[in-house]
Amino acid sequence: MTLDSTWVRGRFPAFAEPSLAGQAFFENAGGSYACAPVIDRLTRFYRSRKVQPYAPYEASRLGGAEMDEARTRLAAMLGVETDELSFGPSTTQNTYVLARAFAQAMQPGEAIVVTNQDHEANSGTWRRLAEEGIEIREWRIDPETGHLDPEALEDLLDEKVRLVVFPHVSNVVGEINDVAAISALAHAAGAFVCVDGVSYAPHGLPDVDALGPDIYLFSAYKTYGPHQGLMVIRRALGEWLPNQAHYFNADVLYKRFTPAGPDHAQVAASAGMADYIEALSAHHGGPAHGAAAARHAHDLMRGHETALLQPLLDYLSARNDVRLLGPTRAERRAPTVALELSAPGAGVAAALALEGIMAGGGDFYAVRPLEAMGVDPDKGVLRLSFVHYTTEAEVDKLIAALDKAL
Numbered sequence: 001m002t003l004d005s006t007w008v009r010g011r012f013p014a015f016a017e018p019s020l021a022g023q024a025f026f027e028n029a030g031g032s033y034a035c036a037p038v039i040d041r042l043t044r045f046y047r048s049r050k051v052q053p054y055a056p057y058e059a060s061r062l063g064g065a066e067m068d069e070a071r072t073r074l075a076a077m078l079g080v081e082t083d084e085l086s087f088g089p090s091t092t093q094n095t096y097v098l099a100r101a102f103a104q105a106m107q108p109g110e111a112i113v114v115t116n117q118d119h120e121a122n123s124g125t126w127r128r129l130a131e132e133g134i135e136i137r138e139w140r141i142d143p144e145t146g147h148l149d150p151e152a153l154e155d156l157l158d159e160k161v162r163l164v165v166f167p168h169v170s171n172v173v174g175e176i177n178d179v180a181a182i183s184a185l186a187h188a189a190g191a192f193v194c195v196d197g198v199s200y201a202p203h204g205l206p207d208v209d210a211l212g213p214d215i216y217l218f219s220a221y222k223t224y225g226p227h228q229g230l231m232v233i234r235r236a237l238g239e240w241l242p243n244q245a246h247y248f249n250a251d252v253l254y255k256r257f258t259p260a261g262p263d264h265a266q267v268a269a270s271a272g273m274a275d276y277i278e279a280l281s282a283h284h285g286g287p288a289h290g291a292a293a294a295r296h297a298h299d300l301m302r303g304h305e306t307a308l309l310q311p312l313l314d315y316l317s318a319r320n321d322v323r324l325l326g327p328t329r330a331e332r333r334a335p336t337v338a339l340e341l342s343a344p345g346a347g348v349a350a351a352l353a354l355e356g357i358m359a360g361g362g363d364f365y366a367v368r369p370l371e372a373m374g375v376d377p378d379k380g381v382l383r384l385s386f387v388h389y390t391t392e393a394e395v396d397k398l399i400a401a402l403d404k405a406l
């Protein structure tokens with residue numbers, strides 16, 4: 001089914017914003033535009049519900065109910081129980097807290113498998129546990145393609161491994177890792193699994209239950225929402241790991257790994273992500289509610305993005321002055337496309353800005369994968385990333401701008 005781009009863009013106020021007119025946005029992997037229901041809920045919260053939630057007076061009751069609503073509806077879309085989803089300030093902070101919990105739960109000599117494909121948020125904090133006696137084993141990417149080979153993981157697994165961490169999609173390689181197969185491998189070896197889904201979730205919320213990891217993390221501000229980190233922790237692991245919050249909150253699963261007080265307004269506004277996903281599905285003839293709507297919206301987004309991505313990949317692959325990182329087939333990847341060029345990525349991004357293209361250059365905190373692929377992080381890459389609200393005309397405009405800038 002074709003995506004109704006006019007309808008979609010009508011749900012994002014940025015497309016009606018005069019100061020952004022004529023600008024094609026290709027830095028979505030850094031942070032997406034927010035959808036109208038999120039902005040409306042955030043505004044309403046700050047205007048009429050900005051009080052301590054969960055008290056008996058009406059404004060407070062409504063604020064607390066809206067926070068609960070966000071967690072309940074998004075958890076259902078992700079295929080998990082409501083209390084298995086929590087909100088923290090960012091994915092980086094969430095992994096930091098999780099790593100503290102694992103440090104307490106693990107014995108010296110036990111091991112964690114990390115990758116050199118991850119954004120630093122799902123890498124450095126785990127690697128630092130070496131200072132506390134945890135063995136760190138690195139699952140390495142292919143230096144040419146950036147591919148993470150599950151067979152190479154098998155060689156790293158034994159009874160000492162308690163945890164395997166990896167990305168659903170790397171923010172510079174773009175390849176979609178087979179989370180279900182990798183989770184099954186790790187589980188068969190007796191390890192827990194933590195997946196960074198930050199670069200996947202904006203392209204359609206996944207069914208976390210079907211994929212099988214014990215932890216799934218993503219960032220709402222890249223998924224049409226406010227600046228929050230969403231964290232699924234499955235019950236068995238969440239109850240096994242030591243509580244990191246106030247001692248009297250230890251019995252509440254969704255509070256155990258978010259030691260700070262929540263950002264009430266942003267948690268409440270996250271319900272707008274569910275509003276948007278459900279409306280997107282219903283508008284295109286799909287289910288109007290919950291997990292079924294999320295699956296339909298996911299497939300709509302993927303279908304649209306894949307169709308737009310292939311011509312861009314073909315164009316880039318045909319140029320001999322560009323090294324395209326990651327797969328050249330759109331079905332195997334997210335539309336997050338990093339390019340190694342002879343010039344620094346940031347300079348080319350600046351040239352593209354003159355052509356009305358908003359893109360970024362640099363290392364994108366993916367220093368390890370870039371180094372592993374032989375890219376100098378100081379030179380960095382040019383990254384072109386889009387989502388389902390991007391149009392074919394914008395991709396054409398990007399290609400014309402690249403023709404001039406490269």
Ligand SMILES: Cc1ncc(COP(=O)(O)O)c(C=O)c1O
Pocket residue numbers: 029030089090091092093119121122167169170171196198199218219228229
């Ligand atoms: C793949 C990936 N993981 C993790 C992060 C960190 O997310 P946050 O900014 O919410 O800490 C990012 C941010 O760019 C990312 O791209």
